[in-house]
Structures are given as C-alpha cells and as structure tokens.
Amino acid sequence: MAIETFYRDSWVEIRLDAISHNIQKLRKHIPKEKKIFAVVKANAYGHGDVQVANAALEAGADALAVSLLDEALRLREHGITAPILVMGWIRSKDAPLAAAHDIAVTFFQKEWVQEVKRVELPCPLKLHMKWDTGMGRVGIRTLDELESLLAELDDDRLVLEGVFTHFATADEEDFVYFERQRRLYKDMRAYLEGVWPKPIVFHSSNSATSLRFPGQQEDMLRFGISLYGLYPSPVVKAERPIELQPAFSLHSSLVHVKQVKKGDCISYGATYCAEEDEWIGTVPLGYADGWIRQLQGIDVLIDGKRMPIVGRICMDQFMVKLDQPYETGEKVTLIGRQGNEEISMDEVAAYLDTINYEIPCIISSRVPRIYYDSGELIEVKNAVTS
Template sequence: MVTAIHRPTWLSVDLDAATHNLQAIRRWTKAKKVYAVLKANGYGLGAVQLAQAFETTAAADAFVVSNLDEALELRQAGIVRPIWVLGAWGYEDLDLFIKNKIVITVPSLDWLQHLPILSGQLMLSLAIDTGMTRIGFDQADQIAAAKQLIDQNPQLSLFSVYTHFATADESGEQSQHYFDMQLQRWHDLVDRQGFDPDLFSMANSATCIWHAGDPRISFAAIRPGQLISGVNVSNGDLPMPRDLQLEKVLGLYTELADVRFVKKGQALSYGATQTMPQDGYVGTMPFGYNDGWLRRMQGSSVLINQKKMPILGRITMDQTMVLLDQKYPLGTRVTLIGKDGPEEITLESVAAYSHTIVDEIQTTLAPRIKRIYTGDLAEVIGANNG
C-alpha cells in the first residue's frame, strides 16, 4: 500500500515520549533487561523508527517481533541488538535466522528433535505454555529433554526461557486465580530444570504494570509492547499506577477537505442511515475505514476548534463527514486522537466506543497514513528523511 504523503491525514509519533516510557517501565519493574516488543510495525507506530530511537538511547536491550520479515526489516535498517521472533517457525528459513543472528522460538520438543543440519549457530527462545495454549512446552520431562539437546549441541545457543500470561490485564477473582495458576505452573515446570535465571522472560506489558511487586515473577527480562504508547493496556479495567508517569506517544489528525451547507432532513452517506438534524454545515474529512476508522465509529466525535463534534452517517472507505457548529475554512485541523486545547480524545476512549482493545485500534491504522516523527530523537536518527 502506498503511503499517502500528499493527503492531509497523518499520525504523529513522539519518539522522545516512547523512549521515556520504555525507560520509566524499566525503573518501575527494576528489570535487568528490556526487550521492546515491536511486532505489527511497532503497534502501528513504526518499528524501524522506534528501534532506532531505543538503540540510540540504549533504552532497549533487544527487540521482539512476530515474524522473520519483521526481524529482517530491522536488520536491514541497521539495527544491531538482538532480535527475537515470537511466532512458531518452520525449518525452511533457518539459514536466514543464523545469517542475521535472529532468535527463533522453539514451540515444541518435536520441533527441536527434528532440526536439520545447521549452517552456523542458531539462537533459541524456549516457549513455556503455562495456560495460553498457543505454543510451547507444557510437560516438565519434555523441557528437560529440550534443555539437554540444547546443552549438548554447540550450534544451539539459548537466548531466553519465557511464558505469557492470559489474564494479567484483567480484574476480578477469576482472572487473578488464572494468573496465579499460570505462575504456579511456571514454577512447577521450570524451577528444577537448571536454567540460568537471567534467561527468564515472564512479564508482558500488563504484568509489568500490575504485577511488578510480585516476588514470584522474574523481571530478568521484560517484554513491554503496547505499553510503550503510554496507554492503559487493560482498557480501563485496572487503574494505572499514579507514580508510573507515562507519556502519550501518538496523535491522529486530518483536515477538512470540504465544507457545505446542508438543509435539515437531508440524508447523509451510504444507506441514508442518518439525516441532517438541522440546517447547518457538514465537513468532509479525507479519512475512512480503509485508514482504520471502522464503520462502527459512526456517531463518535472528533475535535475541531477545541470542541467535540459528532461524525454523521456511515463512515465510508476514504471519507467521513462531521457535523460542524459553524462554517470553517478548508484545511481546518481535525483531531481524531489527541488533544486540542482542554479537550482530548484518547486511544482508550476510541477503543471503548468501538467495543475493542487499544491494540486493535492502534494496529488497524493503515500504512497509507503518513507517520510524522517528533521529538529530539526524530532529528538524531533522521526519522522523517525518506
């Protein structure tokens, strides 16, 4: 998809704020190492630009992505710190993992037992399934067998032993019970295996925030992802700690491309689902569901001139209409996520209106929206030059 550099719709990404957040999370958790999760193009913010900022400032010790192509993109951009692919992977690309010094995840004993002859040293992360039931080892004897295979093969190097919590971002007795069950399962499976505890990686974003004081959890290496954006990753289910001062990283903006006077009762947009409530002005914005502002956002608000104004009619592929309180000149700025004077539309509020999570809203924002990087780090790494 071509980035629409000539269209007045843009995503603003503050690299200084993102770096501040990663450093604040390290302090909050007292983590020895921070592995910044930059999957899905850095949750839509730009994986390369975030990685360059975090590597320049030493805010991250390694980077975590979902697949090999995401990892190669970082390597090709000059990133030198370790890169770890979380997803299960076949054998066909092992040479690329080895050549580019990319960490591959071991999803099962069978995968490890059937490794083909290697062309060099392969770095591994051992997935421990404590209750997500996606990939990983769930039997202690198989973990022991895997460790023996790794220890006996000089071409295999263990980068991490990790797990992932399913309910770390949820409140309630049932969620806490499941979290405790996963923790106990981890210790039952791992404690007596003889692993170097510095290899343990247990804390994702939610675990970093709401379980940082739990002595049962290793903070040898944490994996913050969506939290880097400075948002509440529980979607308001759990309160953010007051003394964890995170900054908002992204803002989403467009401009009025058309303003017209419309008579009361005139139907608006596809399906004629809504009519003009009174004589007045309607603005059209160059932004639609192909940009990630999905049709379920009909009726939500945007900010214009420090005031909230409602979206009218169905959101279309490339354009969206808004009810104006007066006639505004073409090119007037519209805020979809961010502040305009005392008013603010947060990523969390957009997710709540859309009955989803902040991750979905942020990662759905399309590649065709141009990203503009701000802050001193943007100048240092030349984030907007190309």
C-alpha cells in the same frame, strides 16, 4: 535523514520522545539489574518499527522482540545490531537465515528441533523455549514435554539462550488465574534449573506484569503496549503504576464545508438525515485508512471542540456535523488533543468494544507517519509514494 513528501491531508504523528519517556519511566520502576525487551512487532503496533526500535534502544532498552522472522530481518536490514527475539513460530528451513543474522528464535516442538538439526547452520542458532502455562496458544505444557525437548538439544549448534511464557490475565483485577500460571511457571523453572547447567535468560513479564509486579524474579521484561504510552487495561490505567505518555495521534483536515437543509441525508444508506439546517464538513479519511465504518457517531475534535461523525464512513472520506461553518483546511483530530479536549486511544477502543492495542494497528500504512522528537521534525514516512 530524508524527509519524504505526501499529498493528502491526513496523517499520523508519532512522538519519539514519548517512547523514550516510557522506557525511562519503566527503567526507574523496576530493579536496576533487570533488562528490557522493547516489543516492536506488527510495525511497532502501527507506530513504525525502525523508528521506535531506535528510539527505545537509545532510551535504554536492551533488546527487541518481534513476532515474525520477516520483522526481525527488516530491523537488521536497517542497521539495527541489538539482540532480536522472534517470539512466534518460524519454519525450520528458515533457521539458517535466522542464525546468519544473529536472530534468536522461539521453539517448543521436538519435531522442529529434529528438523533444524538436519539442516546446515552457518553459525550457532540462539533459541528461546516457549512454555504454555495457560495462555493456550503455543508452547510446551508439561514437565514430560520439557524433559523430551531438552534431550534434543544435544547439538552444539543449538544454544538455549532463554525461556519465556505469557500471562493471560496479568492486566485483570482478579489474580486467581494469574497465580495459577505463575505457580506452573515456577515449577517448570525449578525443574529446568535443576537439570540444565548453563545460564538461561528467563522472561515472563509483559507490560501489565512489569508495571504491577516489578520485583518478580525475572531477568528481562517485555515492554509492549505500554512502550507506546498505553495501559494494558482499564484496571492497570486506574492503578497507574507509572505515568505513561501516548506517542500516537491521528489528524486530518476539512476539505469541504456545506450547509444542508432539514431532511437532507448524508452518505450511503441515508442513515443520517438532518433534523434542521446544519453545517456538514467532509474529512478525507475512511475505512481504507483503518477508520472503520463502526466508528460512525464517534466524536472528532475541531477548533478544540467535539463534533460527531454523521452518516456512514466511506472508503476514503467521512462527514462531520459542524457547530458553525469553517474554512477548508481546518485541522481535525481523531486521536489526540486539541486545547482542553482529548480523544484517547482508549475512548476509540471502548466505542468499538475492543482494546487499545487494536486501534493503532488498524490505521493503515497509506496514512503517512510524521516523527517528532521533543517538537523537532525527524522523519516523514509515506508508504504510498516511497
């Protein structure tokens, strides 16, 4: 595999062996007859779709799930032949393209099925029906809708392969709403199984449900955030049903070190002014890379020690208050471990009052991704120059 070059001192490291570890841990945690969707939507949550997909499949995942048809086609273009499900809505006019590439798509609207029946399909189209049991995004909500939708599947070119729903609160401490969704799902499933004679794959378990309720009566599980070594919520992290390994870390280097005098100010708006003579380091990473302005004040790791970001984060750079002078080129870790110290994805998410899902997704593609497997360099992906 070609190793691309990059010309900046900021990068992401992705441990593909951590992806493999997390799949293998889940495989041991769930009943052996269950199958696993590895969810690689949104460029595998910012980790790299093709790289993660291949690692997950090699580790034992049975299929892949994405959100967009574009994402599925990209995987096919890179030689991935495993089953792929697009979990989001696609245009009816694009159904022939999905069928031609053996990509299963999601449906939940009678009018959409009617439109697909009017287009020419090169081969049968695999369908997964989405049920909205309480998430409130997309999907059918009643048995009447289910009956009406099933009546439209009178075309041999349309293959009802699966049915799924999504639990909105499976990662929370209170199970009341989760149980309400699960009851509705079971009622709809019982009706469907009573009237539909053909085999169907059922999948409702996201990461939280897979970890907390591994024995739930499902054919497949959708392993999303936890594929990447992150727990779906602090509640699930405290329970720790299995030990996950984070795959993502973010690093940079000092490119300038200077001493400022008491009263000197740093960055736009002069929001930080030195209270004494201080050493300040400049790091070549900023909000254009996804390290957004609200992260002013958070710590980074240098020489295995925590040091705070001072002044407003710029588009391409930010400044750090150092405990002593360092040489340029000194490694800076924004997410990850140095020695005994660690800045986790969860810590960054908590600082921003958001969830860990969002953090790797916002680290932009102009930050090169370096892929390792058990310490061996596998690939460097640089979206800027490639």
